Amino acid sequence: NAGVxxxxxxxxxxxxxxxxxxxxxxxxxNYMYWYRQDPGMGLKLIYYSVGAGITDKGEVPNGYNVSRxxxxxxPLRLELAAPSQTSVYFCASSWGGSDETxxxxxxxxxLVL
Amino acid sequence: AQSxxxxxxxxxxxxxxxxxxxxxxxxxxxxxxxxxxxxxxRGLQFLLKYITGDNLVKGSYGFEAEFNKSQTSFHLKxxxxxxxxxxxxxxAVRDRGSTLGRLYxxxxxxxxxxx
Numbered sequence: 377n378a379g380v381x382x383x384x385x386x387x388x389x390x391x392x393x394x395x396x397x398x399x400x401x402x403x404x405x406n407y408m409y410w411y412r413q414d415p416g417m418g419l420k421l422i423y424y425s426v427g428a429g430i431t432d433k434g435e436v437p438n439g440y441n442v443s444r445x446x447x448x449x450x451p452l453r454l455e456l457a458a459p460s461q462t463s464v465y466f467c468a469s470s471w472g473g474s475d476e477t478x479x480x481x482x483x484x485x486x487l488v489l
Numbered sequence: 490a491q492s493x494x495x496x497x498x499x500x501x502x503x504x505x506x507x508x509x510x511x512x513x514x515x516x517x518x519x520x521x522x523x524x525x526x527x528x529x530x531r532g533l534q535f536l537l538k539y540i541t542g543d544n545l546v547k548g549s550y551g552f553e554a555e556f557n558k559s560q561t562s563f564h565l566k567x568x569x570x571x572x573x574x575x576x577x578x579x580x581a582v583r584d585r586g587s588t589l590g591r592l593y594x595x596x597x598x599x600x601x602x603x604x
Contacts, residue, residue, distance in 0.1 A: 380532075409591075416498070418579065418594035419533075434591070466532055477523070478592060480532040 378402050380481035382467050388487045389457040397452040397484050399467030405479075407472045408450040409434075410442065412463040413483075419466065425450055426472065457488045491516045493582050495595035502570045502602055510565040510598045512580030519585040522563040523592065524554055527577040536578075539563060550574070570602045 383398045401408065406427050411419040421434030425444040439461055441453040450469075454461060465484045470476040492515045502508045514520055521540055525533040537548025544556045554565045563580060577599050581592040 416596055418493075418596045419592075420594075421591055424591065468533075477535050477538060479535065480525075482532045483530075 380467055380469055380479055382465075382481035382484050384484060385482070386485045386487075388489060389454075390489060391457060391459065393457050394453070394455050395457070395486075397454070397465055397467075397486075399450045399452065399481060400448050401450075401467075401469040401479075401481075402448065403469060403479065404447060405469035405471055406447070407470045407476070407478075408444065409468040409470075409478065410440070410450070410452045411466045411468065412436065413466060414463050422452065422465075454486075459488050462486060462488045491582060491584055491593045493580050493593050493595035495578075495580055495598045497598050498596070499599045499601065502600075504572050504602050504604050505569050508567050508570040508574070508600065508602070510578050510580075510600060512563045512565065512595060514561050514563065514580070514582040516582055516584050521583040521585055522554070522556060523581040523583070524548065524552070524563075524565050525579045525581060527579065527597075529576075533579065536565070572602050572604055575600055575602050 380401045409424045410422040413419050420436045422440050423442040425431045428447050431442050431444050467481040468478040470478045494513045523538045524536040526536050527533050537546050539546045539556045547553045552567050577597045579597050580595040
């Protein structure tokens with residue numbers, strides 16, 4: 377049971393490039409989330425999904441897109457990278473319901489130059 | 490609007506001394522409250538949560554937290570700190586009425602325990 381896995385661990389992008397951050401969970405969780413963590417700012421929710429085929433925007437969705445074709449995978453797409461997207465990105469999952477614990481992946485560190 | 494405040498960016502304690510990491514919250518309804526810990530270059534790890542019942546919640550690694558509804562606080566405590574407890578600690582809150590399960594995080598408190 378690997379939990380939540382993310383790839384890559386680290387990536388450098390040039391302004392305007394695109395990339396996909398991968399997230400996979402093997403716990404059969406319905407709910408999945410993408411957060412970004414900026415220094416001294418805590419975590420901000422980018423997008424979330426309550427099940428396959430269902431996604432919605434969180435607090436800071438601009439510049440990102442997601443899809444959820446399977447229960448296990450929840451990739452995050454950056455179409456035109458900007459320096460403001462330099463951050464650490466965390467994927468999380470939970471069974472659902474408001475008292476459920478979210479389990480986090482190890483994160484992807486992204487640098488946009 | 491939901492929000493979480495961690496008033497101290499840094500907490501420094503000597504090994505063996507008790508530690509407290511403070512958290513206050515604001516939610517529109519009744520809260521679920523969580524503490525997570527983040528070690529360097531790692532993801533967030535769940536420590537403990539308050540759902541209902543006893544206001545004193547016990548979690549992993551000897552940590553506990555006390556829910557105080559009147560003061561809207563959920564401070565993290567440990568009776569005797571270890572150097573290995575040094576990490577970044579996040580408090581998070583969720584509205585009990587939310588079906589989404591969205592967490593609102595504080596900015597984090599860096600705990601340093603010196604030998």
